[in-house]
Amino acid sequence: MSSSKTLQVNGRNYPWMKHPVVVVCVDGCEQEYINQAIQAGVAPFLKKIAAQGTTWSGDCVVPSFTNPNNLSIVTGVPPAVHGICGNYFLDREANQEVMMNDAKYLRAGTLFAAFSDAGAKVAVITAKDKLRSLLGHKMRGICFSAEKADQATMEQNGITNLLELTGMPLPSVYSAELSEFVFAAGVKLLETQRPDIMYLSTTDYIQHKYAPGTPGANAFYAMMDHYLTQLDALGAVIGLTADHGMNAKTDSAGKPNVIYLQDVLDARVGAGKTRVILPITDPYVVHHGALGSYATVYLNDGANLDSVSRQIAALQGIEVVLTRAEAAARFELPPDRIGDLVIVSERLTVIGTSTARHDLSELTLPLRSHGGISEQRVPLMFNRRIEAPPSDHRLRNFDVFYFAMQAAV
Amino acid sequence: MSSSKTLQVNGRNYPWMKHPVVVVCVDGCEQEYINQAIQAGVAPFLKKIAAQGTTWSGDCVVPSFTNPNNLSIVTGVPPAVHGICGNYFLDREANQEVMMNDAKYLRAGTLFAAFSDAGAKVAVITAKDKLRSLLGHKMRGICFSAEKADQATMEQNGITNLLELTGMPLPSVYSAELSEFVFAAGVKLLETQRPDIMYLSTTDYIQHKYAPGTPGANAFYAMMDHYLTQLDALGAVIGLTADHGMNAKTDSAGKPNVIYLQDVLDARVGAGKTRVILPITDPYVVHHGALGSYATVYLNDGANLDSVSRQIAALQGIEVVLTRAEAAARFELPPDRIGDLVIVSERLTVIGTSTARHDLSELTLPLRSHGGISEQRVPLMFNRRIEAPPSDHRLRNFDVFYFAMQAAV
Structure with missing residues (x-):
């Protein structure tokens, strides 16, 4: 050739x-x-x-x-x-x-x-x-x-x-x-x-x-x-x-910095009003407990986009909250496969759904994730x-x- | 007592x-x-x-x-x-x-x-x-x-x-x-x-x-x-x-990621139009070469604040560019002791003035700074x-x- x-x-x-x-x-x-x-x-x-x-x-x-x-x-x-x-x-x-x-x-x-x-x-x-x-x-x-x-x-x-x-x-x-x-x-x-x-x-x-x-x-x-x-x-x-x-996602004692976002939203916006999806989740989660620095949130009827967005942005450890359109543009993502909001947490913080849905017992070493x-x-x-x-x-x-x-x- | x-x-x-x-x-x-x-x-x-x-x-x-x-x-x-x-x-x-x-x-x-x-x-x-x-x-x-x-x-x-x-x-x-x-x-x-x-x-x-x-x-x-x-x-x-x-301020081969900001501004805005100050500078610089992730810029006559700000913000590795008032408010700084602009670079990048003013020869190990x-x-x-x-x-x-x-x- x-x-x-x-x-x-x-x-x-x-x-x-x-x-x-x-x-x-x-x-x-x-x-x-x-x-x-x-x-x-x-x-x-x-x-x-x-x-x-x-x-x-x-x-x-x-x-x-x-x-x-x-x-x-x-x-x-x-x-x-x-x-x-x-x-x-x-x-x-x-x-x-x-x-x-x-x-x-x-x-x-x-x-x-x-x-x-x-x-x-x-x-x-x-x-x-x-x-x-x-x-x-x-x-x-x-x-x-x-x-x-x-x-x-x-x-x-x-x-x-x-x-x-x-x-x-x-x-x-x-x-x-x-x-x-x-x-x-x-x-x-x-x-x-x-x-x-x-x-x-x-x-x-x-x-x-x-x-x-x-x-x-x-x-x-x-x-x-x-x-x-x-x-x-x-x-x-x-x-x-x-x-x-x-990156390490912990404090100086090795405890993970986790925002359990579904718990937060259920308490503040109302149960069933939002659905937090963690796209890191897969069948192999032993080494990170399905905890990463990215989440996407779908809103159900009765949840207000601006209000939910502001409440998430105000949480300590959140880096940025974007609407679907903003996230699709900035990160070059397919808009039909992301939620109404895209959330990125800061370097040392990860996002979870509900406390009960993350098994950290298998994390034998301090959490490192992405x-x-x-x-x-x-x-x-x-x-x-x-x-x-x-x-x-x-x-x-x-x-x-x-x-x-x-x-x- | x-x-x-x-x-x-x-x-x-x-x-x-x-x-x-x-x-x-x-x-x-x-x-x-x-x-x-x-x-x-x-x-x-x-x-x-x-x-x-x-x-x-x-x-x-x-x-x-x-x-x-x-x-x-x-x-x-x-x-x-x-x-x-x-x-x-x-x-x-x-x-x-x-x-x-x-x-x-x-x-x-x-x-x-x-x-x-x-x-x-x-x-x-x-x-x-x-x-x-x-x-x-x-x-x-x-x-x-x-x-x-x-x-x-x-x-x-x-x-x-x-x-x-x-x-x-x-x-x-x-x-x-x-x-x-x-x-x-x-x-x-x-x-x-x-x-x-x-x-x-x-x-x-x-x-x-x-x-x-x-x-x-x-x-x-x-x-x-x-x-x-x-x-x-x-x-x-x-x-x-x-x-x-x-944090490490280098690439995977240990080379420092440096924005020589005075050089950039001299070339784009004009020599003498701006003055970059690195407040990390002190008499003991052997271990960091006076390179950190923060700088402040003073503008002289003929330099346009918005234009200089936009040009700096567009550089790869810059995290945020703030005016004096914005920086004083966000970081709780004394406005009379900071420049017209305050610049923060990203985690892996540092800001220098001019190439000639930083002696990196004493850096025997890959740059880590703050x-x-x-x-x-x-x-x-x-x-x-x-x-x-x-x-x-x-x-x-x-x-x-x-x-x-x-x-x-």
């Missing part, structure tokens, strides 16, 4: 690559994790990238959650276009909270579908299975999760015998090994099958537990550095970003030197494939 | 204490330092306070710098009342940047002056000498800095032979030992002279260098925990707060159980003496 060939996906022109492109989405990778791992001397490859490659910062999508951002990264567009703006939304007609992890909710095609259609060899590896069906929608090639690596079949996943390939046992869904499996499989696939495009998406189990620079975090980044070194040695152009950052504007800045690192875009270009994590492919031409 | 005696200082009523009150201002103590030190198992006393005493969070004064906050803590009022809103301000008539560390700039009396006048035994120990003359203004008793401990005289400081008292050599002004000297002297003074009120104010040399939970930070908090244990054993009511928090709204939440911890104020009371770091004295009655 000629090096001048390009492919248009969702309105953006992507160059066709000559070298394998590997994009790594490090779940919950606040920039400070990398900085501190380099300082601690456990990440020599990332230190080398910092000196010889490219290091930028970019903005992720708000809500700074996993699914909206993974979908933005693999479509190159914001949720207003691809449609996935959380794990949950409220289906108003059914009056039911609906999970948004089915591909039927996806409104844009992925880079993987477009490139595999055009003949590229594509491999997608995720830590948790919840992302697999969305990321793999309509693509040909390899697509599997570490969580269900033992169940991968040629028919469904384009690959099988993954435990043999990696030499690793099936990891627990709550472990650092779940992410390590993603990297280990990525290195083996690059060695054996040399895909043109590979996407490795980890889980933030470690980042929810350990602060940047602490032993638990540094061990994770040392592991990652080891596999990145191998991907680099195999000739891949590597682009590294994150779906979102991560979802807000405070977790929007994420790393954009490449193992090649890349010319900086014009200074008025707002860098996004979902530019990562574009720039990595530019560097692979 | 009767336990019902109170003393009014700057419009607030303070109870007279029966037990010695020790207030500790831990410079740059982002709450996460304490949380992580407890997690690492190196701060058993702080862990005990968290369980058996009182742990709150409060807001410090913005600009989140050392002098404005120390003065607020010891006067119980915001800078609008006490007048100290930074280390520097621009004397417009002289057209000169003037240091604000002379007591002539102080517009309110301190708790120390009032209580020592009323017969209380007071001791004030600061790490750096820059604060000593402000904190010690018009008070009787002991007041000295660790920095100049070897020069302390009975006449000027109310005490002498400090190296003998502590058994420590004179510490370097850039060291953890400078803060340790403050604690060591505090314990010895409580043992030997049992002051009624003691104020211990440390330096943030360590917090500028090390992230929460990393070995350099944990060692500092372990040291502090050791001395706090002794102060507690000696029967003191301890109140602990911070002058400001601390000054912004992002460093406003600080710990408020006490070794006694204290009844929480009404939920609509906005807790401030400068409430610390009030609550500690309540607990000492």
Whole structure:
């Protein structure tokens, strides 16, 4: 194929690559994790990238959650276009909270579908299975999760015998090994099958537990550095970003700062007048108790938008309250899948629904979480030197494939 | 003295204490330092306070710098009342940047002056000498800095032979030992002279260098925990707060995110049209290069307020641009000592003047700094159980003496 060939996906022109492109989405990778791992001397490859490659910062999508951002990264567009703006939304007609992890909710095609259609060899590896069906929608090639690596079949996943390939046992869904499996499989696939495009998406189990620079975090980044070194040695152009950052959400004694918003609204506006939805909620909540810095509120008959908005804005720890239209414009969200109000809490505060609906007993360490504007800045690192875009270009994590492919031409 | 005696200082009523009150201002103590030190198992006393005493969070004064906050803590009022809103301000008539560390700039009396006048035994120990003359203004008793401990005289400081008292050599002004000297002297003074009120104010040399939970930070908090244990054993009511928090101001490779605001304004508005003042600037800048998240801008003839304001607000990394009146109202600042505009940058960004005026060569570690709204939440911890104020009371770091004295009655 000629090096001048390009492919248009969702309105953006992507160059066709000559070298394998590997994009790594490090779940919950606040920039400070990398900085501190380099300082601690456990990440020599990332230190080398910092000196010889490219290091930028970019903005992720708000809500700074996993699914909206993974979908933005693999479509190159914001949720207003691809449609996935959380794990949950409220289906108003059914009056039911609906999970948004089915591909039927996806409104844009992925880079993987477009490139595999055009003949590229594509491999997608995720830590948790919840992302697999969305990321793999309509693509040909390899697509599997570490969580269900033992169940991968040629028919469904384009690959099988993954435990043999990696030499690793099936990891627990709550472990650092779940992410390590993603990297280990990525290195083996690059060695054996040399895909043109590979996407490795980890889980933030470690980042929810350990602060940047602490032993638990540094061990994770040392592991990652080891596999990145191998991907680099195999000739891949590597682009590294994150779906979102991560911050402590506690006081100095480690107690979480939680606004139980449904309780507050029930008391002040009246029971049944409002419905608070936390789009962070998913079947895997052990490490964050479904508490993040973003919520959306639906108003029922008899609730006044201005009044509810003002009451929420006056709560300590709230950063901003936006109407549906304001939030859709500012965060580029699909207006039909967010509530009447969108609420973002400050860096150290999370939003819950009702006290009784959050089980914090499994939180063995002080809460660290995400979802807000405070977790929007994420790393954009490449193992090649890349010319900086014009200074008025707002860098996004979902530019990562574009720039990595530019560097692979 | 009767336990019902109170003393009014700057419009607030303070109870007279029966037990010695020790207030500790831990410079740059982002709450996460304490949380992580407890997690690492190196701060058993702080862990005990968290369980058996009182742990709150409060807001410090913005600009989140050392002098404005120390003065607020010891006067119980915001800078609008006490007048100290930074280390520097621009004397417009002289057209000169003037240091604000002379007591002539102080517009309110301190708790120390009032209580020592009323017969209380007071001791004030600061790490750096820059604060000593402000904190010690018009008070009787002991007041000295660790920095100049070897020069302390009975006449000027109310005490002498400090190296003998502590058994420590004179510490370097850039060291953890400078803060340790403050604690060591505090314990010895409580043992030997049992002051009624003691104020211990440390330096943030360590917090500028090390992230929460990393070995350099944990060692500092372990040291502090050791001395706090002794102060507690000696029967003191301890109140602990911070002058400001601390955040990384870099990208994932450790490069500082700096807006050189004077350069930007010279280029866009014209040379000489504006003057950017960084009130963080002081004679001790090695550990932060005079870079913080707060600046104030004075406009000269020919510069348009609205236009300059809009241009600054549009820069990536700026959190808020306020007029003098807006800033004075929102942050409770003295309007005559701030510029025409007040600028606060986001958590990960600092503001400089001109590239040439900042020497970053001495920054051996990635920049960590403060000054912004992002460093406003600080710990408020006490070794006694204290009844929480009404939920609509906005807790401030400068409430610390009030609550500690309540607990000492």
